[in-house]
């Protein structure tokens with residue numbers, strides 16, 4: 001394991017050595033990746049929706065608690081991402097299973113985090129809320145969240161509209177006591193260092209780990225990540241109705257990036273909204289699910305702009321170690337340039 005340990009609000013709160021999280025990724029995050037995160041002094045997370053079959057979620061939580069309890073002197077941790085939107089029909093069931101198994105921390109996305117915060121409070125679990133602007137951050141702060149995940153421009157998945165250089169300091173200025181984890185476009189030690197210097201307490205890294213050895217997605221998907229540049233990543237509302245970053249495959253070009261007028265109308269009408277969004281999301285989930293298998297002509301691959309900085313498939317341990325090493329190296333290099 002790398003020698004660099006950082007002591008700050010986040011590492012203390014999560015009990016980790018280095019302030020980095022492997023971000024939750026639908027259909028990508030798995031037990032091996034989270035286990036490697038924990039064994040290498042950071043935190044690993046997964047969306048509860050990756051485990052939709054009966055008993056699957058319970059089983060992985062039992063396994064993760066066992067790994068966490070056997071870490072010894074290494075400080076690593078894990079968390080679960082719960083989609084709190086009304087369209088998530090497994091929300092209550094998944095929250096009950098997570099609470100019973102005392103999940104150490106949660107990441108909530110899309111919607112009101114209050115029920116997750118109440119459940120986590122009952123046993124001392126922590127809750128971090130995905131935010132892309134100050135309005136949503138205000139609501140999460142009012143509900144008593146323990147931290148924000150500031151999702152900035154170019155992030156994989158539902159990227160925010162604001163650059164991290166603005167979003168992170170704005171959150172810190174408005175909510176000085178709430179730690180901020182920066183997410184979006186971070187794949188190197190320089191990226192980590194820049195976020196820490198903005199005042200973030202840590203980073204959440206997704207896209208870099210899609211092309212890890214442990215990710216159980218097709219080699220075509222991993223190669224597409226390794227070969228894509230920043231201009232190959234585009235936004236689409238076709239998958240979930242909310243803007244999402246994908247690789248600009250031939251199929252993505254063919255179907256276009258925006259919902260048609262009827263889809264938009266059904267998404268906004270008060271009577272059809274909930275059910276239509278549910279349908280769009282189920283359809284989008286099916287499309288993504290087909291795409292993590294070997295490539296077909298309907299391939300839609302979710303990935304952020306940091307694909308530009310990713311060239312090869314490596315193990316999670318190698319990725320974590322090199323990011324930590326680079327953070328230390330880049331810090332020392334920068335320090336040498338400062339003149340009193």
Ligand SMILES: Cc1cc2nc3c(=O)[nH]c(=O)nc-3n(C[C@H](O)[C@H](O)[C@H](O)COP(=O)(O)O)c2cc1C
Pocket residue numbers: 023024025026027028047081108109130151154155156157158183184185186204205206207208210302303304305306
């Ligand atoms: C393939 C993929 C799937 C994702 N799935 C989810 C998800 O299910 N829930 C969620 O909150 N965020 C999801 N995200 C967003 C990540 O949690 C994280 O915010 C993002 O990956 C950070 O940006 P980066 O990819 O540039 O590192 C996903 C991202 C990717 C790339």
